[in-house]
Amino acid sequence: MSYVTKSPWVIHYDGSSCNGCDIEVLACLTPMYDVERFGIINTGNPKHADIFLVTGSVNEQNKSVVKQIYEQMPEPKVVVAIGICANNGGIFRECYNVMGGVDTVIPVDVYVPGCAARPEAIIDGVVKGLGVLAEKRAAMDGKTEAPQTAGKEEA
Amino acid sequence: MVKMIILVVAYLILAPVIGGLLAGIDRVLSARLQGRQGPPVLQPFYDFFKLLEKEPITVNNVQDFYVTCFLLFVIVTGCFFFAGLDLLLVIFTLTLASVFLIIAAFSTNSAYPQLGAERELLQMMAYEPMVLITAVGFYIFSGSFAVADIVSGDKMAFPYMIGIFAGFVFILTIKFRKSPFDLSMSHHAHQELVAGLKTEFSGKTLAMIEIAHWYENVFLLGFIFLFFANGTIAGTIIGAVVCLVTYFFETFIDNNFARMKWNVAINASWLVAITLGMVNIVVLYFM
Ligand code: SF4
Numbered sequence: 001m002s003y004v005t006k007s008p009w010v011i012h013y014d015g016s017s018c019n020g021c022d023i024e025v026l027a028c029l030t031p032m033y034d035v036e037r038f039g040i041i042n043t044g045n046p047k048h049a050d051i052f053l054v055t056g057s058v059n060e061q062n063k064s065v066v067k068q069i070y071e072q073m074p075e076p077k078v079v080v081a082i083g084i085c086a087n088n089g090g091i092f093r094e095c096y097n098v099m100g101g102v103d104t105v106i107p108v109d110v111y112v113p114g115c116a117a118r119p120e121a122i123i124d125g126v127v128k129g130l131g132v133l134a135e136k137r138a139a140m141d142g143k144t145e146a147p148q149t150a151g152k153e154e155a
Numbered sequence: 156m157v158k159m160i161i162l163v164v165a166y167l168i169l170a171p172v173i174g175g176l177l178a179g180i181d182r183v184l185s186a187r188l189q190g191r192q193g194p195p196v197l198q199p200f201y202d203f204f205k206l207l208e209k210e211p212i213t214v215n216n217v218q219d220f221y222v223t224c225f226l227l228f229v230i231v232t233g234c235f236f237f238a239g240l241d242l243l244l245v246i247f248t249l250t251l252a253s254v255f256l257i258i259a260a261f262s263t264n265s266a267y268p269q270l271g272a273e274r275e276l277l278q279m280m281a282y283e284p285m286v287l288i289t290a291v292g293f294y295i296f297s298g299s300f301a302v303a304d305i306v307s308g309d310k311m312a313f314p315y316m317i318g319i320f321a322g323f324v325f326i327l328t329i330k331f332r333k334s335p336f337d338l339s340m341s342h343h344a345h346q347e348l349v350a351g352l353k354t355e356f357s358g359k360t361l362a363m364i365e366i367a368h369w370y371e372n373v374f375l376l377g378f379i380f381l382f383f384a385n386g387t388i389a390g391t392i393i394g395a396v397v398c399l400v401t402y403f404f405e406t407f408i409d410n411n412f413a414r415m416k417w418n419v420a421i422n423a424s425w426l427v428a429i430t431l432g433m434v435n436i437v438v439l440y441f442m
Contacts, residue, residue, distance in 0.1 A: 004209075007205040030191075034193070036193060043350070044350070045354055047354065074209045
């Protein structure tokens with residue numbers, strides 16, 4: 001058993017959004033949902049993170065930020081796109097500067113739909129992400145094939 | 156001699172276990188204080204083993220060397236202490252260890268760790284006087300700097316050194332990296348410093364810092380124990396209980412205070428050192 005599933009540290013980034021999903025992510029940390037039960041810590045530092053939670057769509061301005069956070073995270077790492085904005089652009093999709101969902105910039109492992117995504121759905125998405133994380137960890141040892149990224153799971 | 160070897164080996168093996176468990180209970184307790192359920196008690200160990208499994212990323216190759224030295228000297232400090240050697244040697248070896256951590260942070264050439272390292276230096280400046288006063292206090296009380304002599308003395312130091320004890324507990328907040336003085340490695344996300352000193356350390360390097368912290372905590376609790384040891388079983392039990400109470404008292408403080416600025420940390424701890432520490436030394440001197 002890989003320890004990576006028992007201690008997933010997350011980093012959260014909010015792109016072009018109405019901040020609805022952003023607040024729902026933070027709601028997961030409150031006493032009501034308390035994700036620390038699963039060992040989840042909100043780190044705020046990409047170098048310590050295992051799971052990248054992205055809310056909101058990607059635009060020309062934050063494209064490089066999203067990419068940089070992703071690149072700074074050490075393997076194994078998983079990206080969870082939260083809310084319909086992060087999935088495919090949502091209501092911001094038609095905007096002149098919006099590129100669409102997060103998967104236009106970095107590979108996404110789990111999509112959590114909803115506007116806003118409810119905390120239960122977010123936690124469910126992260127837990128789905130743990131499965132992918134374990135697969136990626138096993139792949140690092142060269143025992144198994146690396147799991148496919150984009151379009152993998154729907155929470 | 157045999158007892159000394161047993162103690163050192165016990166420290167080497169048990170300190171990370173005890174330190175990790177204490178950290179786990181600390182996290183559960185903090186969560187309960189905040190009305191949450193909190194992680195499993197073994198969570199710090201899961202975190203530690205996870206960090207070992209991560210891909211190694213280093214900004215500057217030399218940083219791993221410095222962090223290894225940090226871990227090594229923290230362990231050596233504890234070994235000196237539990238072997239019953241000179242208290243001053245113990246204190247200065249611990250300082251050496253801290254300096255290695257600071258150099259490691261500076262060597263990353265990154266803004267946040269450097270800011271954290273500068274604050275760590277200020278923190279050292281804040282707690283060093285009180286630590287030295289504690290050593291001097293023990294010397295005046297027992298006539299020796301050797302930990303072995305202090306432990307085997309037949310009088311309990313605590314009643315004579317209450318002021319020094321209080322001052323030492325005060326600076327323990329800094330050493331345990333607890334609020335209001337967790338200036339250099341803020342352990343809560345979304346603060347101005349990211350993760351401070353340890354921002355650029357990930358994977359195994361971060362795991363080394365964690366385990367060093369557990370070793371250090373157990374050694375510092377050993378210091379608390381020194382105030383109560385008087386060679387009897389009762390003294391040993393009281394000492395152990397007070398160690399636990401002190402540790403969880405720090406957790407309580409951690410959850411009840413917002414972080415303060417560095418100058419408050421320095422002013423407050425020097426004030427405590429001068430009043431509680433110095434006055435106690437003078438009293439001891441005339442006793
Ligand atoms: S999905 Fe809806 S709630 Fe979430 S950020 Fe987009 S618009 Fe806001």
